[in-house]
Structures are given as structure tokens and as C-alpha cells.
Amino acid sequence: MREKQNTLKILLKSGLLSGVIALSVSMIGMVGLFSQRDMIAGVLTLGQLLLFASPAAFAYLEAVKISKDDWRKGLLAGLFIGVLSAIPLIILVIISTLVNLRQYFVSVSDTLIQILTFNQDVFLGSILLILVMAFVGLIAAGMRYMPIKYRHPIFQGLIWTFGVSLFSEVLSERVRSFFGSFITKIMFKSRATQPLFAIVLFVFIAGITYWQQGHKSSIKDFIDNQPPKKKRQYQLIFLGIGILILIILPLILGTYLSEVINNVGLYILMGLGLNIVVGFAGLLDLGYVAFFAIGAYTMAVLTSEGALGISAFSFWAALPFCVAASVSAGILLGIPVLRMRGDYLAIVTLGFGEIIRIMANSDLLKPFIGGAQGILQIPKPSIGNIVLFKPGQLYYVILIGVLIAAYISWRLRDSRLGRQWMAMREDEDVAEAMGINLVNTKLLAFAIGAGFSGLSGAIFASKLTSIFPHSFNLLISINVLSLIIVGGLGSIPGVVVGAAILVGLPELLREFKEYRLLMYGGLLIVMMLAKPEGFWPSTIQKRELHAFQESTSGNDT
């Protein structure tokens, strides 16, 4: 009896919480704005998807808590949460017919009410809303009772279908340029997928995933079971295919997506550098943008064809100077903060970042670096007589930079210096008592990290052809830090994944305007709760967060 009451209480709580979330996304205007955007033409809008996301998620999560055998109870819980989620929305609908809520909440418009009531009158609409929400909750809870063999393909199918629908605008443009407008029309309608195509895509992906379940591991096993020499060959083949894809990528992606990839690439470069400082060496640096700025300004001053340029260096000739300048800056910052740890270090580096930005903005240095007007007429990189002005061409410069930085990071991680960094990160005193020279170790981390960032800044300056102090604000430092945390601290592939998620996705979702940062923040919170080690964690990081599970399973044997 007691237990039953408890379950009911928990369900009531989650149901209402889910309802409040649905209510708040409606009232701040997200549902209204997103409803203008079709996902699957004529069937589902993005606004509806957002509205149903919270009951679906809560119903699934609650069902997971209920015992596996008790499917009736689980389904009932889903149904219950669905109905409860609808209630705050219905109250909103009813109140808005009595009072003009728009005076207080700008986003509670007639359109929103129409969306919530499916264009019906208040009574019929409310009932419809309850039914739909209940249905969503029921289905979501039902997913839990489906064997994983079927559940996994369905999830995959849904993710792909929604993903393709979400990015239909970019994708349809690409499909058109490759296959012509006839095929595009079959697949997409304005900025949404055609219903039929969505179904085909879902079935296709779900089918492939289902088929793969039996075979995926066997491909990996096949390679693992090869003799070392053969195994090496296979690995080389896969590496070759990977590089080939990277090389032809801009041809597939087209101008706009190449530009997005270039931005992601610059962030990857910075992320790889900060990953050495924070991820490997454990030195929290919040002023990382300073080195990016120093790299960019060095490039600008050395190559600019405008009044502020001091020499007519080419991009390539200036590049080593940019890296050298930021490495020196890294060492200069490193020396005074040698004795600082943790929070204190973070504050000092934060200050350093601001000093550089404010200096770039100051009148004092205006004769040299242009103050707020910045530096203009920076030439793009060129090879021989070919100027690399298209994003698809600049891509290769960034790609080479990223590959070099990734290779250096990878080799350093497994080197003696990598070990020193790791020991220092864990415990500075013990590291010193093991015979590690903390001064050199710290300065090397700062210097190498700064070098990667300077390289990124130099390419950035040349890519934009003009730079201004406001491009180097604190937000960049925070973004870079966030992306290495989301990817997984200390993990090199994690940097790539983090940059793609935190830099690439928002770039593609520009149409969501001011809600972009809200979603960004939401993603970070959910991510830290659900997967604190990051999307692609390093082995050591994984160990830390799952040490308990490992130890318990270790003791069983």
C-alpha cells in the first residue's frame, strides 16, 4: 500500500514536471516559432515535436524505473504522465479564452492556442490534446517493454528521420546539386521531408540497424582475429578511406557547409590546444582566447596590405611567426602562474584573456593594431598564383593544421611528457616527489597549447581578411572549454565530437534565433547529468567515473 502511494507520488511529480516543461517552452515562444517549421511536410512540425518531447522522455524514464515484468503498470504510468502533461497546457488554453494573456506573456498568441488545440474549439481541442499526449506517453512507455533487438533499430530510425528532417534545408540543397530537382522533390518539400520519404528513411535505417546487430561485431572480430601483419594492413586501408573522405569532403558539402566545417575546424584546433592544457595537464585556463588573438594579430600585422601592415609577408611566411608569438605568450603567462592551482589559476588566466582583448581595443596600441577599427585587408592564403579564397579551398589549410595538431597531441599523450602531465594533474606534490620537474612540465603545457591556438588564430585572420578586438571575447574561451568537456576531457576524438556538436550544430540551426543559446545550455545540463565523462571519453576519464562499477565487477571474479 505504502509502496503504491509512493509510486503514485513519483508519477504525479514527473507528470506535472513534464507538463510544466511543455508549458514553459510554449509560453516563452519556442513552440510558436518552431511550428512555422515543418519537419515532415503536413504531418509534423518542429513545434509539435518539441511539445511532445517532454511527455515522451518522462514516460520512458518512469517506465524504466518500473519492474520489467510489470508491463501493465509501466504502460499505465506512461498513460498517466501523458495525461498529466496535457493539464497545464489545457489550463493555459482555458485561461487565455477568459483573459488576454498576451498583455503579460507576449508569446501566448492566438497561433499558439491554435497549435495547442489543433485548430479546434477549446473543448474539443483540449480533449484532443489529452488524447494525443496520453498516446505519446503510452507509446514512449511501451518502447521500454520492447525487446532491445527491436527498440534499438526504432530509436535509430527515429533519430535519423528527425535529423534529416531538421536539416532538410541544407540537405535538399545538396541533393539538388547532385541529383537534380526531380529527386529533391520526391524527398523534400520546402524545408521539410516528404511524408513518404520520411517513412522510407525510417524503415531503411531501422532495417539496416536491425541487420547490423548480428553482423557489426563480427566485422570487428574479423579484423581483430587477423594476424598482426594483416591487421595492420586492414587498419591502413581504413585509415586511407578516412583520409580520402576528408579530402573530397568539400566537394560533397558545397560552399555553405564547407564554411561551417571550417569554423568547426578552427575550434578543433583551439580545442586540441586547450585539451593539452586542461585535459592532459589539468591547468584550468579561462583566458585561452588570448593566444588565439595573438596568433590572429600577428598574422594581420605581418601580412596586411592596408596601412597597418608592417611587411608584405605571405601567409605561409607569417605562419611560423604567429605560432612563435603565441608560444612565447604562453610561456610569459605560464611563468607568473607557476605556483597557482585550481580556482586561482582560472581567475588569473581569465584576467590575462581580458587584458589582451582590452589592449587590442585600446588607444595606446591603436597606431599599431588599429584599436576598435581592427586591421583590414589581410590577404587570403595562396599557393603559387592560386589564391585560396573559397571555403572549400581554405578547408585544406585548416585540415592540414588539424591533422598536424592531432598527431602532435596523440604522440605527446603517450610520451614521457604526457605521463608527466598526467601525474601533475593528479597530484602536484606527489608528482614532484616522483622526480618530475613541475616548472618545465607546466610551461610546456602552456606553450604547446598556446601554439595550437595561435595557429588557429592566424588562419582565422587570413580567412576573414579583417579582424576586430570584439571577435576575441571571453565567450570563445568558454566555448572551447565547453567543447572539450562535452567531447570528453583529455580525449582527442572527443575534441572533434565536441566541436561538431557545440560549434557545428548551432551554425546549422541558425534559424532558431535567440533560442539557440537556451538549447545549448539545456544540452550542456542534460549532458552533464546523463554522460558526465563526455561523448567520447578518454580511457582514463572513463575509469574515474566508472571506477565503482569496475571494482564491483572486478571483485566478482
Place this chain on the structure above:
Amino acid sequence: MAMLEINDIHTYYGNIQALRGISLKVEQGEIVTLIGANGAGKTTTLRTICGLIKPRQGSVYLEGENLINYKAHEIVYKGVAMVPEGRGIFAKLTVLENLEMGAFSRTDTKGIQDDLEFVYELFPRLKERRNQVSGTLSGGEQQMLATARALMARPRLLLMDEPSMGLAPILVEGIFETIVQINKEGTTILLVEQNATMALSVAHRGYVLQTGEIVLQDTAANLKQNEMVQKAYLGID
């Protein structure tokens, strides 16, 4: 020449004086223990010897060479290793990786391999768990690991800070048995302990510290009989 000779050390934390003129001597092959209450300056003495904190005054001689002008990481190369208080193992690394870190100051691959075998022999438990993440070891095993890691530097002088802290009595006995064994293999040991009974039963000589000063020094056997020591540290009325 004494293995370690400390003369009149004054060490400060900021403006607070922690050591008020400590002098002590450890001869080659000895086990010497420092006993004393919390805050007496035992750990500070060890930290001063291995260079983690610099004294304002005084000298530390290791076989006639003054260590004061060397940094902590350089002193390791002189043959001094420390087992830090609270063990201080690298929790995210495996047992083997921790041991390899202990040998960081060395480059003789063959010698490291031999010493690895030696510590595995000393602590068979660590060999069993060599691929386990060390943060998941029990307290006693972590203490073994910290000791083994310090031995991997093949020190001539081993500084041990409270090896019995937080361990069950049965494990404490095991740890002290190993201390004797390590000493028999030729390593000189300076042992800081609150568990005076155990410390005095394995040590050759002892010093008693009180608020940063040495108040008593004698052979371990005599200290055990000393009325003041019995009352204050051995719990005998």
C-alpha cells in the same frame, strides 16, 4: 658519514613556525622513527627533507651533500623517495602504471623490470591486481602500492609518512613487517608514525617531537621504557 643529517631546521608555513630547530641523524641501514602528536611537525620534517617545502634556516645533508639548494624533483635523483601521508596514489591509473610512475626518475629498463619483480614479491597482492585501477583498491592495498611505488625509485633513503593511518590493526602489522623486510634489503628508513607502539617495535632509534622541537631521543628500546613516552604515546599509565 651519516646517511642523513639535519641541523637546526626552522620551517615556516607563511608566518607560522612549524619547526623550531630540528636536528637529527639517520645512519646507513637504520630504521629511525619520529613520533609525536598531531601538529608536532613530523610531516613537515619529511617535507623539508625531500624539498617540498624550504626551511628558512638550517641544513639537510644526504651523505655529506647539502640538499637545501636542490628542488624537490632533483632530490629524487639523489636517492630519496617518499611515501606520502594519506598514500597519494594516482587513483585513475592502474597499479602497474603507478609503479611505472614511481620509476620515473630512472632510465635503466632492465633494473626497473627487476625492481618490479622485487616489489611484486614483496606485495604479491599488487601482482594479482596489477591491471586494476588503483583508486578501487582497499586502503591496505593502496598503502602497499604507495610503498611499492616509492621503492621503484630504488631509493637509498625511504621517507614514510604515517603508513598505518586508517588501516585495520591486522593490516598495520603486515605493513610493519614489510618495513623491516625493506630495511633488511639495504634501504635506510625514516619513519613518521602516530602508532608509537608499532613504530618503536621495528625501529632502531627514535626521536620524540613536540610543537616543532625534539624533546627526546634515544634507542627504540629505551624510549619504550621511558615514562614520559609510555604515558603520552604508548597509553601506559
